Amino acid sequence: MNKKIHVTDTILRDAHQSLIATRMRLEDMLPICDKLDKVGFWSLEVWGGATFDACVRFLKEDPWERLRKLRAALPNTRLQMLLRGQNLLGYRHYSDDVVKAFVAKAAVNGIDVFRIFDAMNDVRNLRTAIEAVKAAGKHAQGTISYTTSPVHTTASFVELAKRMQEKGVDSIAIKDMAGLLTPFATAELVGALKAEIDLPVFLHTHDTAGLGAMCQLKGVEAGADHIDTAISSFAWGTSHPGTESMVAALRGTPYDTGLDLELLQEIGLYFYNVRKKYHQFESEFTGIDTRVQVNQVPGGMMSNLANQLKEQGALHRINEVFEEIPKVRADLGFPPLVTPTSQIVGTQAVFNVLAGARYKTITNEVKLYLQGRYGRAPGEVNEHLRFQAIGSEEVIDVRPADLLKPEMARLRTEIGALAKSEEDVLTYAMFPDIGRKFLEEREAGTLQPEALLPIPTPGASASREGVPTE
Amino acid sequence: MNKKIHVTDTILRDAHQSLIATRMRLEDMLPICDKLDKVGFWSLEVWGGATFDACVRFLKEDPWERLRKLRAALPNTRLQMLLRGQNLLGYRHYSDDVVKAFVAKAAVNGIDVFRIFDAMNDVRNLRTAIEAVKAAGKHAQGTISYTTSPVHTTASFVELAKRMQEKGVDSIAIKDMAGLLTPFATAELVGALKAEIDLPVFLHTHDTAGLGAMCQLKGVEAGADHIDTAISSFAWGTSHPGTESMVAALRGTPYDTGLDLELLQEIGLYFYNVRKKYHQFESEFTGIDTRVQVNQVPGGMMSNLANQLKEQGALHRINEVFEEIPKVRADLGFPPLVTPTSQIVGTQAVFNVLAGARYKTITNEVKLYLQGRYGRAPGEVNEHLRFQAIGSEEVIDVRPADLLKPEMARLRTEIGALAKSEEDVLTYAMFPDIGRKFLEEREAGTLQPEALLPIPTPGASASREGVPTE
Numbered sequence A, B: 001m002n003k004k005i006h007v008t009d010t011i012l013r014d015a016h017q018s019l020i021a022t023r024m025r026l027e028d029m030l031p032i033c034d035k036l037d038k039v040g041f042w043s044l045e046v047w048g049g050a051t052f053d054a055c056v057r058f059l060k061e062d063p064w065e066r067l068r069k070l071r072a073a074l075p076n077t078r079l080q081m082l083l084r085g086q087n088l089l090g091y092r093h094y095s096d097d098v099v100k101a102f103v104a105k106a107a108v109n110g111i112d113v114f115r116i117f118d119a120m121n122d123v124r125n126l127r128t129a130i131e132a133v134k135a136a137g138k139h140a141q142g143t144i145s146y147t148t149s150p151v152h153t154t155a156s157f158v159e160l161a162k163r164m165q166e167k168g169v170d171s172i173a174i175k176d177m178a179g180l181l182t183p184f185a186t187a188e189l190v191g192a193l194k195a196e197i198d199l200p201v202f203l204h205t206h207d208t209a210g211l212g213a214m215c216q217l218k219g220v221e222a223g224a225d226h227i228d229t230a231i232s233s234f235a236w237g238t239s240h241p242g243t244e245s246m247v248a249a250l251r252g253t254p255y256d257t258g259l260d261l262e263l264l265q266e267i268g269l270y271f272y273n274v275r276k277k278y279h280q281f282e283s284e285f286t287g288i289d290t291r292v293q294v295n296q297v298p299g300g301m302m303s304n305l306a307n308q309l310k311e312q313g314a315l316h317r318i319n320e321v322f323e324e325i326p327k328v329r330a331d332l333g334f335p336p337l338v339t340p341t342s343q344i345v346g347t348q349a350v351f352n353v354l355a356g357a358r359y360k361t362i363t364n365e366v367k368l369y370l371q372g373r374y375g376r377a378p379g380e381v382n383e384h385l386r387f388q389a390i391g392s393e394e395v396i397d398v399r400p401a402d403l404l405k406p407e408m409a410r411l412r413t414e415i416g417a418l419a420k421s422e423e424d425v426l427t428y429a430m431f432p433d434i435g436r437k438f439l440e441e442r443e444a445g446t447l448q449p450e451a452l453l454p455i456p457t458p459g460a461s462a463s464r465e466g467v468p469t470e
């Protein structure tokens, strides 16, 4: 039985987010869009995640303008985005009217497929976004934020998928942002989902621990319908398995992707040269590293923590922090570690280590978390810690956004004439400070992307002449 | 049913041969041997291949002395070498007395496992070496030099394995030096071998095209007993799948390797720092590149060709050479591309392109090949080419070494007092010019390893602070 496997390429979003801090500029995307559009990808992930932030903060690109230009340049390929549920692309919960407005505008400007996730896997935080996507007539993808813990089992993930199916999603994504999946765990999870859910399953796994390609292969054999890959020059390590490699692996098998390997190789060569331009954003934390399989700390979180500790002259204590993280995570009921929970857990762990006593200082985010303001924790939280953190303050049981009043009118007023469109209001909504700054600079005509360092000339290198092939 | 998978780590031979031109020095191996010896690898590949050449030519290390020191430092682990059959570690066929002497001395100095291959897969070229290994009471491994061509089928490889089994080998290795295997091809080949041969199967595949780990996983599921991996800091790309990753992939499954992931991570960190010292030998040709799956040109061969063309100011013609290589290979009856056939085919292809007419110049090696002096070609050679190359000169049908007289006595005489041991005579036998030079410099006390360039200080790099995990 032949079953064509569909491919989503992440080169324009997650791949460069994972490897060069989300810094790829539109000017390096547009020249290759013609070829990308010819490949026949099921979709291209091009927007959302950290790209909106990076555009406004560092690149001084209007993210909406980027989306429109990509839409025009990729007429034949679905465009996909990553959306943090009720957090959208910001770092707090938004009221429903903001969520609806944002999704509607993303759809109008070009997004076809919305991958919607919540760091807590609290389906209530996905509901409004899913409904808004359906109202826009687009593809709503429900996401399992994959993690491992005593409370995360195959059965619990299947249950989560079922609840997302009830909300009307068009497909299910397994999102292994940390590279925690193993090949056999993938086969088990995909198999269980396919047995119990009547929706296409997308497999998104990072190659952080060097297991990504094996997970995809086992996932495909277990029934996964779609895989997320990255063009080779921005693949592997904390990014995804290489597109060309997965296409080659499945070529001529019942799972053939049907994609043209030579065309992909041309695209790979293009991005190989593009990557050189961003050398200043390369990091030693993006290579394959199996430590996540031991300590569960995602790659991106490791590099953030290293920076945080370095600034405080405490880099030598990083291993203590790595040991503290699972303990904080247990105290909080085992949230998956992904934005924003990775920051919440990571920062508290740093405080616990540097203060010399656990929870001597408790961050405001941990307090909000323990109040239920991010949603329902996957497991039981440490009640002693909760009492210590918030005393007898109320713990909410409702969906966090139920407590929020509509915000769009206020946001429109606040940003005033700086906003030339509803999209501008939403930019401001996502990032009140840097969004406003962006709009002000645009008004003043002073937008200036961060500087790129010149490409270093290659150093001396010895000849490899005459080396035997074995 | 549980089936422990055995691991051979290549860090001390193939890994650095594949990534830094075989330049790792003994001084960087010895400090970590204690930990390597504790891991519980089935074997460590430490010798042979290009290491002998690199020791004598560049590092000015006595390769025999290296072997003895490694033997002493790794008392609990099998030591393994790669041997080019009747070519031993040199680039020509040796007489049987040299083969016997070499194998005997390698065994005495510390080798337990001899992986023996022939570039033509001509079992006659393996026979003497296999017998010598058995005579020394060591493990003789027969090798399938894997390739793809119209004459190489699963059945033909099984047939080859059967002939090696008849010669008394203790195990069979599938040696995919170029990264041509795909996961499903691996499963088919391993499955067929296990069905028809009653010997352990070792899987040695390079990750050149990014398929290595998937091939090993499918190979293991199909019955492979052993996999070859490399400690992560010298893994992937033209090297092998990372040891830590394969251990993590199989952990907790019926194929668990039983190896300690945290100990491996410590070793990985050690070699991560070692690798920096050899930065001048890093090459842009060692990354994952699926082109081999299209043009069948192994990674090591690509970089050799690039150097060769660059020296002649003809780098811009490399794609013509890549197109010519399969044609030359077909004319020669589809030999696998590995030392020495990779050089024979590659150099002739360069001549064919640069001369502007095919076979205007025919190399001496191609003439010898067409005379049968390297053994029997896997398929039919182009008879027109053969006539053009050697006219009516004799084509031999016997084993090439059958025409060689004993050589050891002559070699002993030639090198004279410069040789302090039989091992020295063998060093001279392998490399008459650089071997003699090495022994002369040793005599004069002027051995001087090639210089290493200082490690560059890291350049400026932007902070990645505050990057979301998704």
Ligand SMILES: [Co+2]
Residues within 6 Å of the ligand: A014, A176, A177, A204, A206, B470
């Ligand atoms: Co991702």
Ligand SMILES: [Co+2]
Residues within 6 Å of the ligand: A470, B014, B176, B177, B204, B206
């Ligand atoms: Co090899």
